[in-house]
Amino acid sequence: MRDNTLKYLLVLPAVFVVFATAIWPLIESLRLSFTVGRLNRPGSLDQYLGWENFTWAFSQEPAFWNSVWVTAIYTVLTVALTTLFALGLAMLLAPGGKFRSGVQTLLILPFAMSPALIGVSFRFMFNPEFGLFDAFFGVMIPPLADVSWLADPVLAFAVCVMADVWGWIPFLTLVLIGGLASVPQDTIEAAQVDGASGWRVFKDVTLPQLAPVLAVVIILKSIFSLKTFDQIFMLTNGGPGTATQTLSHYIYFNGMKYGQIGYAASVAWLMVIPMIFLTYAYAKFVFRKD
Amino acid sequence: MTGKQKKQITSAIQTILILIAIFIMLVPILWIFMAAFKSHVDVYQLKLFFTPTFENFGLVFDAPYYLGDKLLNSTIIAFVTVLFAIPIATMAAYSFSRFRLRGETAMLVVILATQFVPAVVIILPFFVMFRDVGLLDTRLGLILVNLAIVMPFAIWMIKGFIDGIPMDTEEAAMVDGSSRIQVILNIVLPMAAPGLLTAGIFCFIIAWNEFLFALILTNKDAVTLPIGLALFKAEEGDLWNLLSAAGIIIMLPMFVLALIIRKYFVQGMTMGAVR
Numbered sequence: 001m002r003d004n005t006l007k008y009l010l011v012l013p014a015v016f017v018v019f020a021t022a023i024w025p026l027i028e029s030l031r032l033s034f035t036v037g038r039l040n041r042p043g044s045l046d047q048y049l050g051w052e053n054f055t056w057a058f059s060q061e062p063a064f065w066n067s068v069w070v071t072a073i074y075t076v077l078t079v080a081l082t083t084l085f086a087l088g089l090a091m092l093l094a095p096g097g098k099f100r101s102g103v104q105t106l107l108i109l110p111f112a113m114s115p116a117l118i119g120v121s122f123r124f125m126f127n128p129e130f131g132l133f134d135a136f137f138g139v140m141i142p143p144l145a146d147v148s149w150l151a152d153p154v155l156a157f158a159v160c161v162m163a164d165v166w167g168w169i170p171f172l173t174l175v176l177i178g179g180l181a182s183v184p185q186d187t188i189e190a191a192q193v194d195g196a197s198g199w200r201v202f203k204d205v206t207l208p209q210l211a212p213v214l215a216v217v218i219i220l221k222s223i224f225s226l227k228t229f230d231q232i233f234m235l236t237n238g239g240p241g242t243a244t245q246t247l248s249h250y251i252y253f254n255g256m257k258y259g260q261i262g263y264a265a266s267v268a269w270l271m272v273i274p275m276i277f278l279t280y281a282y283a284k285f286v287f288r289k290d
Numbered sequence: 291m292t293g294k295q296k297k298q299i300t301s302a303i304q305t306i307l308i309l310i311a312i313f314i315m316l317v318p319i320l321w322i323f324m325a326a327f328k329s330h331v332d333v334y335q336l337k338l339f340f341t342p343t344f345e346n347f348g349l350v351f352d353a354p355y356y357l358g359d360k361l362l363n364s365t366i367i368a369f370v371t372v373l374f375a376i377p378i379a380t381m382a383a384y385s386f387s388r389f390r391l392r393g394e395t396a397m398l399v400v401i402l403a404t405q406f407v408p409a410v411v412i413i414l415p416f417f418v419m420f421r422d423v424g425l426l427d428t429r430l431g432l433i434l435v436n437l438a439i440v441m442p443f444a445i446w447m448i449k450g451f452i453d454g455i456p457m458d459t460e461e462a463a464m465v466d467g468s469s470r471i472q473v474i475l476n477i478v479l480p481m482a483a484p485g486l487l488t489a490g491i492f493c494f495i496i497a498w499n500e501f502l503f504a505l506i507l508t509n510k511d512a513v514t515l516p517i518g519l520a521l522f523k524a525e526e527g528d529l530w531n532l533l534s535a536a537g538i539i540i541m542l543p544m545f546v547l548a549l550i551i552r553k554y555f556v557q558g559m560t561m562g563a564v565r
Contacts, residue, residue: 001469001471003470007385007391008391011382011391011397013378013381015382015397018438021412021434021435022438022441023400023404025411025416026407029411029412029415032418045418089311092307099308103311103312105549106315109316109319110318112499112547112548114516114540114544116501117516117519117540118318121318121321121322123528124325124528125318125321132321175559175560220559226408233501248409252505255414261418264410268411268414271410276403278406279399279403283403287398
């Protein structure tokens, strides 16, 4: 067989799978978003409704706006905190740092943990009666003693952020260690010889060199933060009330619990839009080297 | 203060900070490990010292939980997902790596992008379709949707490995009269084998930990381990000792697998954006 034919035959199965498992559902979701789409009414999945699902979300659903805000604040906080802590930890472990390889091995562990399980373990640790963190914070910050963390809207949100940051710091740290390793050591040494302070070296030499890796990390983490579902579901299930209800959770509830699959699809598509921009930005970095 | 002293202090602070970081990282995991070996009495107390027991690991496999069924489901689903994904991904990755295809960049971008599509968007139409064709609560159904999440990783990862294999051996064999397919089977596959194994393990972990699809598509027969966690609830609340034992059963095999492929984790997750 000639290479010219073979090369297309080889990609055909993969293209088919990607089309069937990702492109088709995207298009079908878009179609569903313009229908009445009730799971318990058979014909309604083909019943055209126009833009009503979208206008309903924007004008009649405070819960939708709530989940938009929850997701936005959640994303900003988790991205910022995870990046900052990971950068700090990566700097500590960077070339010459102590225990580097041992810690790097340990860093893999939280990342291999299923997010659902992370949710469970944090719910456990913030249990008001026998939770470890609950006891810890109670001693460190007395006003927080005997507070039922997951029953308080703000604190429950804080616990969700903590669990997320805890789960993602290791991965981001590993990426940033890789990034730091590619910063030329002699440039740093030259700056140090010139008498630049540690902070100046970091700000003027390390940070600019690290910028592309940092950008990749921030984009990737933003994407995963926007999609957050598993942990929230296991940790607070969106509660108390809707205080920790992210967009994914809101879509799940409307589509699966209330059976409003058309409406859920329309909100899901609103979520796809920011993803397109983030993916575009990410693709630019992936293809940068070619 | 002399420069030497200053250096020593800095280094000490560094060590302390790293130790604190390790501690914070390990505490939730260790806490689960401890709880899994506590009796149902001890687990409701903040005890650090207790008489360890193995009874929880027996209980989770008994009635009414039957975690063994979920373990079997998770294993079969993750394994078959990988079994489908890796050969398909390898073929595509080879082609992307060695040839110029029309629309190649567009294809690669789309494959990359599918990884970022929220899982809730994908699952809504699949739920409707699976309901119509009777694939709800089946292993096959879950395997099919899992392909959606592992394929992009697999293709990008394997492409990275094949990119790193020099082409001269292949070219020499072609000059000697081997066909392209012989070259792929006899030269490229053996050389790429460690890479394929790495990608396979990576995809296995992803499929094993997958949550949302299983939550929506299964309710009894095809329930996987992460969904099985929801079983350990009684009227008086969560059964933390059993939850923890189940948690260990879920995470321990993944820890082992993750350690095997730890060098490639970053490359895999970032799909080559960071090497």
